Amino acid sequence: MSGQNKKMITQILADQFVASFKSIYCQDIDRNLVQVEKTRKDFTGDLTIVVFPFVKLSRKSPERTGNEIAGDMMKQLEIIESFQIVKGFINFTFRDSFWITQLSINPNDVDRGDSMNRPEHGVNLGHPIVVEFSSPNTNKPLHLGHIRNNVLGDSVARILEASWSRVIKVNLVNDRGIHICKSMLAYQRWGNGETPSTAGIKGDHLVGKYYVRFDQEYRKQIRELVDTGLSQEESEKKAPLILEAQELLRKWETGDQEVLDLWNTMNQWTYEGFDETYNRLGISFDKIYHESETYLLGKKLVAEGLSKGILQQREDGSVWIDLTADGQDEKLLLRSDGTSVYITQDLGTAELRYDEYKPGVMIYVVGNEQNYHFDILKLILKKLGRDYADHIHHLSYGMVELPDGKMKSREGTVVDADDLMDVMFRTARDVTEELGKTGDFPEAEKEKLYNTIGLGALKYFILKVDPKKNMLFDSKESIDFNGNTGPFIQYTHARIKSVLRKATQDGQERSFSKDHLKQLLPKEREVIIWLCEYPAVIAEAAKMLSPAIIANYVYELAKTYNQFYQEIQILKEPDPDIRNFRLLLSEKTADTILSAMHLLGIEVPEKM
């Protein structure tokens, strides 16, 4: 078998279009302007090329141009059976034999062209890609917003790995800072030495409980101070609890053993909780950074910037960068007490990561609320002469909103990640049992199936939405299992597998002679065309960093297959060539569904 990459049919058509245009009109046209699309349902044909952009050069009417070009293309490419011109559109129909041949091509052997040709990340072929995602705080459990981040980051990593190069998944855990000290302080005050095991609570939830407790008590103090006549702002700064938390942070930074012990203990609880959640979500990392180990790194860069005169130090000792010339404000990089802020440590970790992996691109999966932060980060790195700043890409995704607005941890309006997965599991169980599908399943297999379905529904629900858009989650309306959903696609896969199992039991041969296939039925042809599109879809998803493109594709594929399944018999088809052809078509569809869902991080069951 040759590993030679095969061109996609769209590429073959586009290339021939360019060649035919040249031979007829003696003009070179821009290959990128040749759009090859699937022919719309209401017209006859398989693929369509739009000729409008080229009529200036042909100096003939769209119909005339189309006819001349398509006529020549048909002479050159024997795979074209016929064409029809409608206005400025050439609708090509290919021979059945061609489509049948396409079915046997492995999508991995297909040349997908440049999948990363966008300027932001079209660089350094052969270098790995670093994808940072998740990056939780250790003071509270994960919620739905984190799930979007994790599921998105994981899927993007899978898509890039499949289409471009080695991917290193990294997680930068935010394990220090004032917010962690808040949980610690509340625990010192009100914890009575409870632990996850004595309290019977998952570690991250236990820590989160004290974070919430801190906030409640803190607010109480603020109210009291406001009542004595202080301003809101002043009260927030002067409340004893916040002062104590700040003191705790200072002690942490000076290495106070007692504080470090508590910090270690509580973080450990959180990590154990997180690991459980990550496991359940099916998410893993190649490298985990801890902010406690990296937060000092940026200072070297600051010192360098000062010596180069890019940064300025004020009388109080704080260090700033003046970005007014770039249309931004002045930005603080070191506090007057010499400690670093968020962006400072991010400068340091970017440098560390670049030195460690020399990546072709560093992708940060971070919510769009931090757009400004990343603009500034790149700008500062650029000014410091770091060329890799051009290869930093902020994959900025939208917020998950609830019917009454954004999720807020402290107001208790968050949808907890663990709770949500529990709900999804139970719903999957209830729906499945109601349908009476799993009567003969062993208990362990049921458990696994309900997890697969529940998680599939959740992940698909999130991933089918364009990452950059905000999305709405209404907990009153549970996530659907019918229509454009994960379970629908999983079900299609399971049903195909069931047919294939029966075919194997029957001992039927899977081979067929394509000469004996008289004519493809419209639905058979439609499914094949969708299958052929898969490589281009992966490329597009990689280019756009958008799992939604895969999700919407695999839904269309499953839907089309279901129509085929509905109206055409497979096992009962008497002609063995036709039957085996349909089995192959089904098998390829199942493979493609499996592969596409895998890129979304969603498993598909053999039976459901």
Place this chain on the structure above:
RNA sequence: GGUCCCGUAGCUCAGUGGAUAGAGCAACAGCCUUCUAAGCUGUGGGUCGCAGGUUCGAAUCUUGCCGGGAUCGCCA
């Protein structure tokens, strides 16, 4: 106020320069003696936020306005 993002069917979302703007949900009407009905078929539902501009052609690009969100901390 400055900057950025979003506005498509009752709801959730596709479509981002090409043909008469599509799905799912919800509603209604059909299809299981036939390979898994988590399925399939049909019906109704739209001034693509509004107004101008560019183009042979605009939901898509551009300008302005309206509506929603984010952000502009010695928080992360």
